[in-house]
Amino acid sequence: MADAFLHQSLSQQQTLAPQMRKSLEILQASTLELSQLVQQALEVNPVLEDITESISLDEESPDPDEADSLEYMNETDDDWRDRSILEGKSSPWTSEDEERRQRMYDSIVAPETLQQHLQNQLDLSMLDPEIREAAQAILGNLNERGFHDQPIKMLGITMGFQPKHLEKALKLVQSFDPAGIAASGIPESLLLQLERVTGTETIEYKIVRDHLEDLARKKHPQIARALGTTVERIAQAASCIGRLTPNPGGEFDPTGNPYVLPDVIIERGENGRWLARLTGEYLPNLRINDFYKDMIGKNGTDAKARQFLRDQIRDGRSLIHAISLRQETILAIAHKLIEHQPQFLSKGPRYLRPLTMNDIADELSLHATTISRAVAGKYIFTPHGLMEMRAFFATGYQNSDGTEVSNAGVREALQQLVASENPAKPLSDEFLMKALDVQGIKVARRTVAKYREQLGILPSHLRKTF
16 A cells, blocks of 8 residues: 655746636626625625615726725715715714624625635646636636636637637636536537437447438438437437537526526617617615714724724725726726627618637736636627627628628528528528629538528528428
């Protein structure tokens, strides 16, 4: 038996300060997730309070280092205090305050989101900075089902990651729980799940890899002949595949039946120009309660209580500052989207131009990963309906007249062609390619097939009706 021994080694690893980690979490949080985070903070932190009056997001936020000083925290907010006096409010220590303090210990933690679950696993991983940054970008580009909407290669191009770093980061994220995460779609997700359940040399894996369409049509005899096995074995494999989940991120859905609230609304102003405005109705207006700030300066306050209040006030100010910064960043991105996509806003999805996160990052003097976090799970209400902010960032093609059209624009044109076809004589991928060419959009037939599948459009022989 081998001898057991202890081994000590030194290593360097990048770590994020708790305050920075909280800021990134808030920046990346969706509307619903942020609402839960704020509600949790109100339950846990007794010095935070929700006021009905609006607090301007343009108000200068305190420096965290300055806010940590006793002198700064004990300053009186004259405008708030004067308003309280005019309204006849007082600040006694009541039973309600005692209950509020108790809730700090008995508070119910909000359900963990998919992003938080994956981020916790990433934080525990020993990685090179380049791979960690690439993995962080992948997490920021996952949708609520846990899939990445744009191809990983495109993510590397738009955000400037080296392919080797991106590949290692993708394999790492795909190894996280739940199984099947960070896939390009349902087929790849099923393969990732089967790797852990049955391995890659099983009948189940081969069916999903090579015969998934036949399985959907229940062509068990054809699959059995192709794989050299029995129909009974195929039926058994089909049962195993049926127990896999097509929605690996669904278990982290905090509502079970979620609805989407836009973070930004884009509309025309009186002068005809496009304007963007934040929708903050879902967010409470937070401030630090004056009563607790006054307690720090009182001579009779216990030293431990004083330190506790100092910590809570610092955390509260940090949260308010992080939310303000999140809102400002989202609004700044929305303004840039208006500048880059006026034709889309005026004419529709067909006119969405190619745009990368690096383009916006350079103009706002931010890092591309910051843009990625800021748009993750955020929605904009446009004249053409509700859209994910991430949908504005896509590569594309150049028309024959020199104008650019995004991938979304190509899909829109393809969908219109299929919608207007004769059901008795549906258009083949080859014909769709030529029809797009006539419109000035030059794409390969395999690209047409890929976009058709993304739109959920069946092949021509399955669309035919008699």
